[in-house]
Amino acid sequence: MSYKVGIPQSLFFYDYYPLWKEFFNELGAEVVVSSKTNKSILNSGVSSCVDEACLPVKVYHGHVNELKDKVDYIFIPKLISIHKREYGCPKYLGLPEMIKHSIYDLPICIDVKVDLKKSNFKMVSTVVEAGKYISPNLIKIKKAYNIAYSHYQNYKKLINKGVIPIEAIKIYNSATKAITTTNNKELKLMLVGHPYNLYDEYTNMSLIKKLWSKGINIITPEMIDKDKSNYYSSTISKRMFWSFGRRIIGSSFYSIHEKNIDGIIYISAFGCGIDSILIDIVQREARKSGIPFTLLTIDEHTGEAGINTRIEAFVDMIKRRKINENYISTHG
Ligand code: SF4
Known part of the structure:
Protein backbone atom coordinates (compact mmCIF):
# COMPACT_ATOMS: atom_id res chain seq x y z
CA MET A 1 0.00 0.00 0.00
CA LYS A 161 16.82 31.97 -15.64
CA GLY A 162 13.94 34.31 -14.75
CA VAL A 163 11.03 31.88 -14.37
CA ILE A 164 8.94 32.74 -11.33
CA PRO A 165 8.59 29.82 -8.87
CA ILE A 166 4.87 29.22 -9.49
CA GLU A 167 5.59 28.84 -13.22
CA ALA A 168 8.67 26.72 -12.46
CA ILE A 169 6.52 24.37 -10.36
CA LYS A 170 4.01 24.07 -13.23
CA ILE A 171 6.84 23.25 -15.62
CA TYR A 172 8.26 20.79 -13.14
CA ASN A 173 4.85 19.11 -12.72
CA SER A 174 3.73 18.99 -16.31
CA ALA A 175 6.63 19.88 -18.58
CA THR A 176 4.86 23.01 -19.88
CA LYS A 177 6.81 25.78 -21.58
CA ALA A 178 8.74 28.28 -19.48
CA ILE A 179 7.40 31.82 -19.15
CA THR A 180 10.35 34.04 -18.40
CA THR A 181 10.21 37.68 -17.54
CA THR A 182 13.33 38.59 -19.47
CA ASN A 183 12.04 40.35 -22.55
CA ASN A 184 11.90 43.82 -23.95
CA LYS A 185 9.07 45.28 -21.96
CA GLU A 186 9.16 48.95 -21.18
CA LEU A 187 9.43 48.85 -17.39
CA LYS A 188 11.15 46.48 -15.01
CA LEU A 189 9.99 46.29 -11.42
CA MET A 190 11.36 44.28 -8.57
CA LEU A 191 8.83 42.54 -6.33
CA VAL A 192 10.34 42.03 -2.92
CA GLY A 193 9.01 40.03 0.00
CA HIS A 194 8.72 36.52 1.39
CA PRO A 195 8.02 33.94 -1.33
CA TYR A 196 4.52 33.09 -0.06
CA ASN A 197 3.54 36.77 -0.22
CA LEU A 198 4.93 37.11 -3.73
CA TYR A 199 3.58 33.90 -5.22
CA ASP A 200 0.28 33.14 -3.48
CA GLU A 201 -2.08 34.53 -6.11
CA TYR A 202 -5.09 34.58 -3.81
CA THR A 203 -3.59 36.56 -0.96
CA ASN A 204 -1.73 39.03 -3.21
CA MET A 205 -4.65 39.23 -5.65
CA SER A 206 -2.64 38.05 -8.66
CA LEU A 207 -0.22 40.91 -8.43
CA ILE A 208 2.31 39.39 -10.82
CA LYS A 209 -0.31 38.71 -13.49
CA LYS A 210 -1.65 42.25 -13.09
CA LEU A 211 1.81 43.69 -13.67
CA TRP A 212 2.47 41.39 -16.61
CA SER A 213 -0.82 42.51 -18.16
CA LYS A 214 0.46 46.08 -18.01
CA GLY A 215 3.53 45.03 -20.00
CA ILE A 216 5.91 45.15 -17.04
CA ASN A 217 8.92 42.92 -16.49
CA ILE A 218 9.13 41.39 -13.05
CA ILE A 219 12.11 40.19 -11.11
CA THR A 220 11.95 38.67 -7.65
CA PRO A 221 14.66 37.89 -5.06
CA GLU A 222 14.74 34.20 -6.00
CA MET A 223 15.94 35.11 -9.51
CA ILE A 224 19.02 37.00 -8.38
CA ASP A 225 22.32 35.15 -8.44
CA LYS A 226 23.08 33.84 -4.94
CA ASP A 227 26.70 35.07 -4.85
CA LYS A 228 25.74 38.61 -5.87
CA SER A 229 22.89 38.66 -3.39
CA ASN A 230 25.12 37.36 -0.60
CA TYR A 231 27.76 39.97 -1.39
CA TYR A 232 25.30 42.87 -1.16
CA SER A 233 23.68 41.56 2.01
CA SER A 234 27.13 41.59 3.62
CA THR A 235 27.47 45.33 2.95
CA ILE A 236 25.03 46.36 5.69
CA SER A 237 26.59 47.35 8.99
CA LYS A 238 25.25 44.45 11.02
CA ARG A 239 25.14 40.80 9.92
CA MET A 240 21.68 39.67 8.90
CA PHE A 241 20.84 36.53 10.85
CA TRP A 242 17.49 35.75 9.22
CA SER A 243 17.89 33.76 6.03
CA PHE A 244 14.92 35.46 4.38
CA GLY A 245 16.31 38.81 5.42
CA ARG A 246 19.64 38.08 3.77
CA ARG A 247 17.94 37.17 0.51
CA ILE A 248 15.59 40.16 0.53
CA ILE A 249 18.25 42.71 1.42
CA GLY A 250 20.95 41.22 -0.82
CA SER A 251 18.76 40.94 -3.89
CA SER A 252 17.15 44.35 -3.57
CA PHE A 253 20.48 46.10 -2.82
CA TYR A 254 21.99 44.36 -5.85
CA SER A 255 19.20 45.60 -8.13
CA ILE A 256 19.30 49.09 -6.64
CA HIS A 257 23.08 49.41 -7.10
CA GLU A 258 23.15 47.82 -10.54
CA LYS A 259 20.32 50.21 -11.49
CA ASN A 260 18.65 47.44 -13.49
CA ILE A 261 15.13 48.16 -12.20
CA ASP A 262 12.70 51.08 -12.48
CA GLY A 263 11.09 50.60 -9.08
CA ILE A 264 10.48 48.30 -6.13
CA ILE A 265 7.19 46.96 -4.81
CA TYR A 266 7.56 45.42 -1.37
CA ILE A 267 4.73 43.05 -0.42
CA SER A 268 4.40 42.41 3.25
CA ALA A 269 1.90 40.61 5.46
CA PHE A 270 0.36 42.66 8.24
CA GLY A 271 1.93 41.69 11.55
CA CYS A 272 5.25 40.41 10.16
CA GLY A 273 7.93 41.25 12.73
CA ILE A 274 10.83 40.56 10.36
CA ASP A 275 9.43 42.80 7.63
CA SER A 276 9.07 45.69 10.07
CA ILE A 277 12.88 45.87 9.99
CA LEU A 278 13.57 44.79 6.41
CA ILE A 279 11.14 47.24 4.81
CA ASP A 280 12.89 50.19 6.39
CA ILE A 281 16.36 49.02 5.29
CA VAL A 282 15.28 48.42 1.67
CA GLN A 283 13.26 51.64 1.47
CA ARG A 284 16.16 53.79 2.71
CA GLU A 285 18.57 52.25 0.19
CA ALA A 286 16.10 52.73 -2.65
CA ARG A 287 15.56 56.35 -1.65
CA LYS A 288 19.31 57.05 -1.56
CA SER A 289 19.58 55.87 -5.18
CA GLY A 290 16.38 57.56 -6.38
CA ILE A 291 14.62 54.25 -7.07
CA PRO A 292 10.83 54.56 -6.56
CA PHE A 293 9.56 52.33 -3.76
CA THR A 294 6.10 51.38 -2.63
CA LEU A 295 4.81 49.07 0.06
CA LEU A 296 1.71 46.87 -0.23
CA THR A 297 0.58 45.39 3.07
CA ILE A 298 -1.81 42.48 2.83
CA ASP A 299 -4.05 40.87 5.40
CA GLU A 300 -7.32 38.94 5.37
CA HIS A 301 -9.30 42.18 4.97
CA THR A 302 -7.33 43.70 2.09
CA GLY A 303 -9.59 44.78 -0.77
CA GLU A 304 -8.61 44.28 -4.40
CA ALA A 305 -9.71 47.78 -5.45
CA GLY A 306 -7.21 49.33 -3.06
CA ILE A 307 -4.36 47.18 -4.39
CA ASN A 308 -5.29 47.99 -8.02
CA THR A 309 -5.32 51.72 -7.32
CA ARG A 310 -1.94 51.61 -5.59
CA ILE A 311 -0.32 49.67 -8.43
CA GLU A 312 -1.79 51.89 -11.13
CA ALA A 313 -0.67 55.05 -9.37
CA PHE A 314 2.83 53.67 -8.81
CA VAL A 315 3.27 52.49 -12.40
CA ASP A 316 1.89 55.78 -13.82
CA MET A 317 4.25 57.77 -11.62
CA ILE A 318 7.28 55.77 -12.82
CA LYS A 319 6.25 56.12 -16.47
CA ARG A 320 5.79 59.89 -16.13
CA ARG A 321 9.13 60.32 -14.41
CA LYS A 322 10.86 58.28 -17.07
CA ILE A 323 9.40 60.23 -19.98
CA ASN A 324 9.06 63.77 -18.65
CA GLU A 325 11.48 64.28 -15.84
CA ASN A 326 14.53 62.23 -16.68
CA TYR A 327 14.31 60.56 -13.31
CA ILE A 328 14.50 63.82 -11.37
CA SER A 329 11.65 64.23 -8.96
CA THR A 330 9.23 67.13 -9.35
CA HIS A 331 10.52 68.49 -6.08
CA GLY A 332 14.16 68.47 -7.17
S1 SF4 B 1 5.99 36.70 10.66
FE1 SF4 B 1 6.73 37.34 8.66
S2 SF4 B 1 8.46 36.00 8.20
FE2 SF4 B 1 7.25 35.03 9.85
S3 SF4 B 1 5.84 33.64 8.81
FE3 SF4 B 1 4.77 35.59 9.11
S4 SF4 B 1 5.13 36.76 7.22
FE4 SF4 B 1 6.62 35.07 7.31
Whole structure:
Protein backbone atom coordinates (compact mmCIF):
# COMPACT_ATOMS: atom_id res chain seq x y z
CA MET A 1 0.00 0.00 0.00
CA SER A 2 1.39 3.42 -0.82
CA TYR A 3 1.16 6.06 1.84
CA LYS A 4 -0.23 9.49 1.10
CA VAL A 5 1.86 12.44 2.28
CA GLY A 6 0.20 15.85 2.35
CA ILE A 7 2.20 18.99 1.54
CA PRO A 8 0.40 22.30 2.20
CA GLN A 9 0.65 24.73 -0.73
CA SER A 10 1.80 27.53 1.50
CA LEU A 11 4.83 29.05 3.34
CA PHE A 12 7.99 27.10 2.32
CA PHE A 13 6.12 25.31 -0.50
CA TYR A 14 7.51 27.78 -3.07
CA ASP A 15 11.07 27.17 -1.90
CA TYR A 16 11.16 23.43 -1.37
CA TYR A 17 8.18 21.64 -2.91
CA PRO A 18 10.07 19.87 -5.76
CA LEU A 19 12.69 18.60 -3.32
CA TRP A 20 10.29 16.97 -0.86
CA LYS A 21 7.80 15.82 -3.46
CA GLU A 22 10.49 13.94 -5.33
CA PHE A 23 11.92 12.56 -2.09
CA PHE A 24 8.62 11.07 -0.91
CA ASN A 25 7.77 9.84 -4.41
CA GLU A 26 11.13 8.07 -4.67
CA LEU A 27 10.34 6.30 -1.42
CA GLY A 28 7.07 5.06 -2.90
CA ALA A 29 4.66 7.50 -1.25
CA GLU A 30 2.01 9.49 -3.08
CA VAL A 31 2.25 13.24 -2.50
CA VAL A 32 -1.00 15.17 -2.14
CA VAL A 33 -0.80 18.94 -2.40
CA SER A 34 -3.54 21.19 -1.03
CA SER A 35 -5.46 23.38 -3.52
CA LYS A 36 -4.30 26.86 -4.34
CA THR A 37 -5.35 29.27 -1.62
CA ASN A 38 -9.02 30.19 -1.96
CA LYS A 39 -11.74 31.79 0.15
CA SER A 40 -12.64 28.64 2.03
CA ILE A 41 -8.98 27.83 2.83
CA LEU A 42 -8.46 31.38 4.06
CA ASN A 43 -11.62 31.33 6.19
CA SER A 44 -10.84 27.95 7.73
CA GLY A 45 -7.27 29.10 8.46
CA VAL A 46 -8.42 32.31 10.10
CA SER A 47 -10.93 30.48 12.26
CA SER A 48 -8.49 27.81 13.46
CA CYS A 49 -5.42 29.98 14.07
CA VAL A 50 -4.66 32.43 16.86
CA ASP A 51 -5.63 36.02 16.00
CA GLU A 52 -2.11 37.35 16.58
CA ALA A 53 -0.51 35.30 13.80
CA CYS A 54 0.43 36.86 10.45
CA LEU A 55 -1.68 36.18 7.36
CA PRO A 56 0.64 33.50 5.84
CA VAL A 57 0.55 31.42 9.03
CA LYS A 58 -3.26 31.66 9.13
CA VAL A 59 -3.41 30.62 5.48
CA TYR A 60 -1.10 27.69 6.25
CA HIS A 61 -3.60 26.49 8.88
CA GLY A 62 -6.30 26.52 6.19
CA HIS A 63 -4.16 24.36 3.88
CA VAL A 64 -3.55 21.85 6.69
CA ASN A 65 -7.31 21.75 7.35
CA GLU A 66 -7.94 20.97 3.71
CA LEU A 67 -5.44 18.09 3.67
CA LYS A 68 -5.86 16.49 7.07
CA ASP A 69 -8.61 14.01 6.22
CA LYS A 70 -7.15 13.01 2.86
CA VAL A 71 -3.66 11.80 3.81
CA ASP A 72 -1.81 9.38 6.10
CA TYR A 73 0.93 11.87 6.93
CA ILE A 74 1.25 15.59 6.74
CA PHE A 75 4.64 17.18 6.18
CA ILE A 76 5.18 20.14 8.51
CA PRO A 77 8.93 20.55 9.05
CA LYS A 78 10.28 22.66 11.85
CA LEU A 79 12.59 25.04 10.00
CA ILE A 80 14.94 26.36 12.64
CA SER A 81 17.89 27.18 10.45
CA ILE A 82 18.54 26.57 6.76
CA HIS A 83 22.01 28.17 6.67
CA LYS A 84 24.97 28.31 9.00
CA ARG A 85 24.66 30.97 11.72
CA GLU A 86 21.19 32.00 10.53
CA TYR A 87 17.63 31.46 11.68
CA GLY A 88 14.16 31.32 10.20
CA CYS A 89 11.23 33.37 11.39
CA PRO A 90 10.16 32.51 14.98
CA LYS A 91 6.77 31.48 13.58
CA TYR A 92 8.48 28.86 11.41
CA LEU A 93 10.31 27.50 14.42
CA GLY A 94 7.11 26.76 16.27
CA LEU A 95 4.90 25.87 13.33
CA PRO A 96 4.38 22.12 14.02
CA GLU A 97 3.54 22.83 17.66
CA MET A 98 1.22 25.68 16.72
CA ILE A 99 -0.64 23.49 14.22
CA LYS A 100 -0.93 20.55 16.62
CA HIS A 101 -2.43 22.78 19.29
CA SER A 102 -4.85 24.53 16.95
CA ILE A 103 -6.10 21.73 14.71
CA TYR A 104 -7.53 18.47 16.04
CA ASP A 105 -7.75 15.06 14.35
CA LEU A 106 -4.52 15.56 12.45
CA PRO A 107 -2.89 12.62 10.70
CA ILE A 108 0.68 11.80 11.79
CA CYS A 109 2.85 14.90 11.34
CA ILE A 110 6.25 14.52 9.74
CA ASP A 111 7.60 17.33 11.86
CA VAL A 112 11.32 16.81 11.34
CA LYS A 113 13.70 19.47 12.57
CA VAL A 114 15.86 21.30 9.99
CA ASP A 115 18.64 22.91 11.97
CA LEU A 116 21.76 23.72 9.95
CA LYS A 117 23.02 26.63 12.01
CA LYS A 118 26.19 24.72 12.99
CA SER A 119 26.69 22.36 10.07
CA ASN A 120 25.06 21.26 6.80
CA PHE A 121 25.75 17.63 7.78
CA LYS A 122 22.76 17.83 10.12
CA MET A 123 20.62 17.55 7.00
CA VAL A 124 21.53 13.86 6.76
CA SER A 125 19.82 13.02 10.06
CA THR A 126 16.80 15.18 9.10
CA VAL A 127 16.42 13.33 5.80
CA VAL A 128 16.77 9.93 7.46
CA GLU A 129 14.22 10.86 10.11
CA ALA A 130 11.72 12.05 7.47
CA GLY A 131 12.31 9.02 5.25
CA LYS A 132 11.78 6.54 8.07
CA TYR A 133 8.12 7.47 8.21
CA ILE A 134 7.79 5.84 4.78
CA SER A 135 10.58 3.26 4.57
CA PRO A 136 12.97 1.64 7.09
CA ASN A 137 15.64 1.19 4.39
CA LEU A 138 18.46 3.71 5.01
CA ILE A 139 20.12 3.16 1.65
CA LYS A 140 16.83 3.76 -0.14
CA ILE A 141 16.25 6.92 1.88
CA LYS A 142 19.66 8.40 1.05
CA LYS A 143 19.31 7.46 -2.62
CA ALA A 144 15.84 9.05 -2.72
CA TYR A 145 17.22 12.27 -1.29
CA ASN A 146 20.11 12.41 -3.78
CA ILE A 147 17.71 11.97 -6.70
CA ALA A 148 15.32 14.55 -5.22
CA TYR A 149 18.15 17.00 -4.71
CA SER A 150 19.23 16.84 -8.35
CA HIS A 151 15.61 17.58 -9.41
CA TYR A 152 15.62 20.46 -6.99
CA GLN A 153 18.79 21.88 -8.58
CA ASN A 154 17.02 21.88 -11.96
CA TYR A 155 14.09 23.75 -10.41
CA LYS A 156 16.49 26.35 -8.99
CA LYS A 157 18.18 26.74 -12.38
CA LEU A 158 14.82 27.54 -13.99
CA ILE A 159 14.21 30.26 -11.42
CA ASN A 160 17.70 31.70 -11.94
CA LYS A 161 16.82 31.97 -15.64
CA GLY A 162 13.94 34.31 -14.75
CA VAL A 163 11.03 31.88 -14.37
CA ILE A 164 8.94 32.74 -11.33
CA PRO A 165 8.59 29.82 -8.87
CA ILE A 166 4.87 29.22 -9.49
CA GLU A 167 5.59 28.84 -13.22
CA ALA A 168 8.67 26.72 -12.46
CA ILE A 169 6.52 24.37 -10.36
CA LYS A 170 4.01 24.07 -13.23
CA ILE A 171 6.84 23.25 -15.62
CA TYR A 172 8.26 20.79 -13.14
CA ASN A 173 4.85 19.11 -12.72
CA SER A 174 3.73 18.99 -16.31
CA ALA A 175 6.63 19.88 -18.58
CA THR A 176 4.86 23.01 -19.88
CA LYS A 177 6.81 25.78 -21.58
CA ALA A 178 8.74 28.28 -19.48
CA ILE A 179 7.40 31.82 -19.15
CA THR A 180 10.35 34.04 -18.40
CA THR A 181 10.21 37.68 -17.54
CA THR A 182 13.33 38.59 -19.47
CA ASN A 183 12.04 40.35 -22.55
CA ASN A 184 11.90 43.82 -23.95
CA LYS A 185 9.07 45.28 -21.96
CA GLU A 186 9.16 48.95 -21.18
CA LEU A 187 9.43 48.85 -17.39
CA LYS A 188 11.15 46.48 -15.01
CA LEU A 189 9.99 46.29 -11.42
CA MET A 190 11.36 44.28 -8.57
CA LEU A 191 8.83 42.54 -6.33
CA VAL A 192 10.34 42.03 -2.92
CA GLY A 193 9.01 40.03 0.00
CA HIS A 194 8.72 36.52 1.39
CA PRO A 195 8.02 33.94 -1.33
CA TYR A 196 4.52 33.09 -0.06
CA ASN A 197 3.54 36.77 -0.22
CA LEU A 198 4.93 37.11 -3.73
CA TYR A 199 3.58 33.90 -5.22
CA ASP A 200 0.28 33.14 -3.48
CA GLU A 201 -2.08 34.53 -6.11
CA TYR A 202 -5.09 34.58 -3.81
CA THR A 203 -3.59 36.56 -0.96
CA ASN A 204 -1.73 39.03 -3.21
CA MET A 205 -4.65 39.23 -5.65
CA SER A 206 -2.64 38.05 -8.66
CA LEU A 207 -0.22 40.91 -8.43
CA ILE A 208 2.31 39.39 -10.82
CA LYS A 209 -0.31 38.71 -13.49
CA LYS A 210 -1.65 42.25 -13.09
CA LEU A 211 1.81 43.69 -13.67
CA TRP A 212 2.47 41.39 -16.61
CA SER A 213 -0.82 42.51 -18.16
CA LYS A 214 0.46 46.08 -18.01
CA GLY A 215 3.53 45.03 -20.00
CA ILE A 216 5.91 45.15 -17.04
CA ASN A 217 8.92 42.92 -16.49
CA ILE A 218 9.13 41.39 -13.05
CA ILE A 219 12.11 40.19 -11.11
CA THR A 220 11.95 38.67 -7.65
CA PRO A 221 14.66 37.89 -5.06
CA GLU A 222 14.74 34.20 -6.00
CA MET A 223 15.94 35.11 -9.51
CA ILE A 224 19.02 37.00 -8.38
CA ASP A 225 22.32 35.15 -8.44
CA LYS A 226 23.08 33.84 -4.94
CA ASP A 227 26.70 35.07 -4.85
CA LYS A 228 25.74 38.61 -5.87
CA SER A 229 22.89 38.66 -3.39
CA ASN A 230 25.12 37.36 -0.60
CA TYR A 231 27.76 39.97 -1.39
CA TYR A 232 25.30 42.87 -1.16
CA SER A 233 23.68 41.56 2.01
CA SER A 234 27.13 41.59 3.62
CA THR A 235 27.47 45.33 2.95
CA ILE A 236 25.03 46.36 5.69
CA SER A 237 26.59 47.35 8.99
CA LYS A 238 25.25 44.45 11.02
CA ARG A 239 25.14 40.80 9.92
CA MET A 240 21.68 39.67 8.90
CA PHE A 241 20.84 36.53 10.85
CA TRP A 242 17.49 35.75 9.22
CA SER A 243 17.89 33.76 6.03
CA PHE A 244 14.92 35.46 4.38
CA GLY A 245 16.31 38.81 5.42
CA ARG A 246 19.64 38.08 3.77
CA ARG A 247 17.94 37.17 0.51
CA ILE A 248 15.59 40.16 0.53
CA ILE A 249 18.25 42.71 1.42
CA GLY A 250 20.95 41.22 -0.82
CA SER A 251 18.76 40.94 -3.89
CA SER A 252 17.15 44.35 -3.57
CA PHE A 253 20.48 46.10 -2.82
CA TYR A 254 21.99 44.36 -5.85
CA SER A 255 19.20 45.60 -8.13
CA ILE A 256 19.30 49.09 -6.64
CA HIS A 257 23.08 49.41 -7.10
CA GLU A 258 23.15 47.82 -10.54
CA LYS A 259 20.32 50.21 -11.49
CA ASN A 260 18.65 47.44 -13.49
CA ILE A 261 15.13 48.16 -12.20
CA ASP A 262 12.70 51.08 -12.48
CA GLY A 263 11.09 50.60 -9.08
CA ILE A 264 10.48 48.30 -6.13
CA ILE A 265 7.19 46.96 -4.81
CA TYR A 266 7.56 45.42 -1.37
CA ILE A 267 4.73 43.05 -0.42
CA SER A 268 4.40 42.41 3.25
CA ALA A 269 1.90 40.61 5.46
CA PHE A 270 0.36 42.66 8.24
CA GLY A 271 1.93 41.69 11.55
CA CYS A 272 5.25 40.41 10.16
CA GLY A 273 7.93 41.25 12.73
CA ILE A 274 10.83 40.56 10.36
CA ASP A 275 9.43 42.80 7.63
CA SER A 276 9.07 45.69 10.07
CA ILE A 277 12.88 45.87 9.99
CA LEU A 278 13.57 44.79 6.41
CA ILE A 279 11.14 47.24 4.81
CA ASP A 280 12.89 50.19 6.39
CA ILE A 281 16.36 49.02 5.29
CA VAL A 282 15.28 48.42 1.67
CA GLN A 283 13.26 51.64 1.47
CA ARG A 284 16.16 53.79 2.71
CA GLU A 285 18.57 52.25 0.19
CA ALA A 286 16.10 52.73 -2.65
CA ARG A 287 15.56 56.35 -1.65
CA LYS A 288 19.31 57.05 -1.56
CA SER A 289 19.58 55.87 -5.18
CA GLY A 290 16.38 57.56 -6.38
CA ILE A 291 14.62 54.25 -7.07
CA PRO A 292 10.83 54.56 -6.56
CA PHE A 293 9.56 52.33 -3.76
CA THR A 294 6.10 51.38 -2.63
CA LEU A 295 4.81 49.07 0.06
CA LEU A 296 1.71 46.87 -0.23
CA THR A 297 0.58 45.39 3.07
CA ILE A 298 -1.81 42.48 2.83
CA ASP A 299 -4.05 40.87 5.40
CA GLU A 300 -7.32 38.94 5.37
CA HIS A 301 -9.30 42.18 4.97
CA THR A 302 -7.33 43.70 2.09
CA GLY A 303 -9.59 44.78 -0.77
CA GLU A 304 -8.61 44.28 -4.40
CA ALA A 305 -9.71 47.78 -5.45
CA GLY A 306 -7.21 49.33 -3.06
CA ILE A 307 -4.36 47.18 -4.39
CA ASN A 308 -5.29 47.99 -8.02
CA THR A 309 -5.32 51.72 -7.32
CA ARG A 310 -1.94 51.61 -5.59
CA ILE A 311 -0.32 49.67 -8.43
CA GLU A 312 -1.79 51.89 -11.13
CA ALA A 313 -0.67 55.05 -9.37
CA PHE A 314 2.83 53.67 -8.81
CA VAL A 315 3.27 52.49 -12.40
CA ASP A 316 1.89 55.78 -13.82
CA MET A 317 4.25 57.77 -11.62
CA ILE A 318 7.28 55.77 -12.82
CA LYS A 319 6.25 56.12 -16.47
CA ARG A 320 5.79 59.89 -16.13
CA ARG A 321 9.13 60.32 -14.41
CA LYS A 322 10.86 58.28 -17.07
CA ILE A 323 9.40 60.23 -19.98
CA ASN A 324 9.06 63.77 -18.65
CA GLU A 325 11.48 64.28 -15.84
CA ASN A 326 14.53 62.23 -16.68
CA TYR A 327 14.31 60.56 -13.31
CA ILE A 328 14.50 63.82 -11.37
CA SER A 329 11.65 64.23 -8.96
CA THR A 330 9.23 67.13 -9.35
CA HIS A 331 10.52 68.49 -6.08
CA GLY A 332 14.16 68.47 -7.17
S1 SF4 B 1 8.46 36.00 8.20
FE1 SF4 B 1 6.73 37.34 8.66
S2 SF4 B 1 5.13 36.76 7.22
FE2 SF4 B 1 6.62 35.07 7.31
S3 SF4 B 1 5.84 33.64 8.81
FE3 SF4 B 1 7.25 35.03 9.85
S4 SF4 B 1 5.99 36.70 10.66
FE4 SF4 B 1 4.77 35.59 9.11
